[in-house]
Amino acid sequence: MTKPKLWTKDFLLVSISNLFLFLTFYYLLVTLPVYALQEMQAKASEAGLLITVFLIAAIIIRPFAGKAMSILGKRKVLFISLIIFFASSALYFFPASIHTLLILRFFHGIGFGIATTVCGTIVADLIPSSRRGEGMGYYIMSSNLAMVLGPFLGLTIMNQWGKETMFTISALFAFCTLVFSIFIKLPNIQPTKESVTSKQSFNLKDYFEASAIRISIVAALFAIVYSSILSFVSVYAKDLGLQTVANFFFVIYALVLLLTRPFTGRWYDRYGANIIIYPCIICFAIGMYILSQTTTSAVFLIAAALIGLGWGTLFPSFQTIAIQEASPERRGLATATFLSIFDFGIGLGSFIIGLAAANVKFSSLYFYCSLFILLGIGFYYLLHGKRETISVNKEQARNA
Structure with missing residues (x-):
C-alpha cells in the first residue's frame, strides 16, 4: 500500500515560510538586547524585557488567533499576521528610546503569535493523518534550523556591517515569509455545525481547546x-x-x-x-x-x-x-x-x-x-x- 504524499508544494511552502518567520525571531532575539545596551544605553533589565514583552504579546493573542481563523478563515488571518510581522520588522530603524522599542516589540509579538498559530494549523491540515508525526517533525525542524542560523547571522552581520544592515536583513527575512505564504494553497475543510454556531455567541471554549x-x-x-x-x-x-x-x-x-x-x-x-x-x-x-x-x-x-x-x-x-x-x-x-x-x-x-x-x-x-x-x-x-x-x-x- 502506497503512503499518502507528504512532500507536496504547499507543505514545502509553509515550511519555508515558517523557516523565515523563526529566522527573524531568533535573529532579533540575540541582537536586540545587545543593540539596546550599546546604542540606547538601556539597563540590562530593560534589555531583557525586549524578549519578555514579545512573548507576552504572542501568548495573549494566540487564543484570539484561533477564534479569528474560524470566523475569517486561515488565509486572511495569515496575511494579516504576516503584514503586521513584516511592518514591525521594517520599523526597527526608527525607535529612539527603549520605551518605543518595547512598544514595537509588543506589536511584533502580536504578528508572530498569530502567524505561528496559523502556520501550525495549516501544516496540520496539509499533512496526511497517517504521517502526522513524521510531517510535524519535519515542519518543526524548519524552526530548529532557524534557531541555529538566526543567532549566527544576527551577531555576524551586526558586528561586521552595523545596525542598519542588521535591521535591513531582518526586514528582508520577514518579507520572504510573506512572499512564500502567498503561494500556499489551503485544503478545503468544511466547518461542522458546532463550529458555525460558535461564531454567533461568546464561549470560552471558542478561545481554548480543552x-x-x-x-x-x-x-x-x-x-x-x-x-x-x-x-x-x-x-x-x-x-x-x-x-x-x-x-x-x-x-x-x-x-x-x-x-x-x-x-x-x-x-x-x-x-x-x-x-x-x-x-x-x-x-x-x-x-x-x-x-x-x-x-x-x-x-x-x-x-x-x-x-x-x-x-x-x-x-x-x-x-x-x-x-x-x-x-x-x-x-x-x-x-x-x-x-x-x-x-x-x-x-x-x-x-x-x-x-x-x-x-x-x-x-x-x-x-x-x-x-x-x-x-x-x-x-x-x-x-x-x-x-x-x-x-x-x-x-x-x-x-x-
Whole structure:
C-alpha cells in the first residue's frame, strides 16, 4: 500500500515560510538586547524585557488567533499576521528610546503569535493523518534550523556591517515569509455545525481547546528546562573556558535532528507516541546531566547531541499529540492553546532559572534540571501516557 504524499508544494511552502518567520525571531532575539545596551544605553533589565514583552504579546493573542481563523478563515488571518510581522520588522530603524522599542516589540509579538498559530494549523491540515508525526517533525525542524542560523547571522552581520544592515536583513527575512505564504494553497475543510454556531455567541471554549491542555502542560514543564539552554548555555560555556565551541552547541543540536528526523517521525506514526516519548525524556535527562558534568569541548558537544535528540524529538511529538486530540475544524485552537501554554513555560522558566542562576553554579543548575526531567516521566504518564497506552491496547485488541 502506497503512503499518502507528504512532500507536496504547499507543505514545502509553509515550511519555508515558517523557516523565515523563526529566522527573524531568533535573529532579533540575540541582537536586540545587545543593540539596546550599546546604542540606547538601556539597563540590562530593560534589555531583557525586549524578549519578555514579545512573548507576552504572542501568548495573549494566540487564543484570539484561533477564534479569528474560524470566523475569517486561515488565509486572511495569515496575511494579516504576516503584514503586521513584516511592518514591525521594517520599523526597527526608527525607535529612539527603549520605551518605543518595547512598544514595537509588543506589536511584533502580536504578528508572530498569530502567524505561528496559523502556520501550525495549516501544516496540520496539509499533512496526511497517517504521517502526522513524521510531517510535524519535519515542519518543526524548519524552526530548529532557524534557531541555529538566526543567532549566527544576527551577531555576524551586526558586528561586521552595523545596525542598519542588521535591521535591513531582518526586514528582508520577514518579507520572504510573506512572499512564500502567498503561494500556499489551503485544503478545503468544511466547518461542522458546532463550529458555525460558535461564531454567533461568546464561549470560552471558542478561545481554548480543552483536549490540548493536558499535553500542553507537559510541554510547558519541559520548556522550563529548555529555557535554561536558550538563556544560559553560552554563559555556562564561557565559565568553563569553552567559548570557542559555544556557537557549535546548536549546530550539533540541529545536525542530530537532521539525521534522526526521518526515523523518529515514522516510528511515532507506526508505534504511537509512548514508544518515542519515554526514551526521548531519558535521553534529554542524560544530555542535561552530561552538560552539568562537562569540562571538555567533546563532552560539551556530546551533551548537545543528546539534548538535540531528546528535546528536539519531544517538542514536535507533543505538538502532534495536541493536534491529533482535536477535531479538524478546531486544530487552530489546539495549536494556539499548545503554543500559548508552551511559551508561558519558556517565559516562566527564564525567570525561575535566572533567579536560580544567581544562587547556584550552572553545573548544579543543569544537574537539578536533569532530575526535574526524570520527574517529567511521571507528569507525562499521568497527563497523557496512560491514556495513550489504553488507546493502543484497544486498537491492538480490535486488530487481533
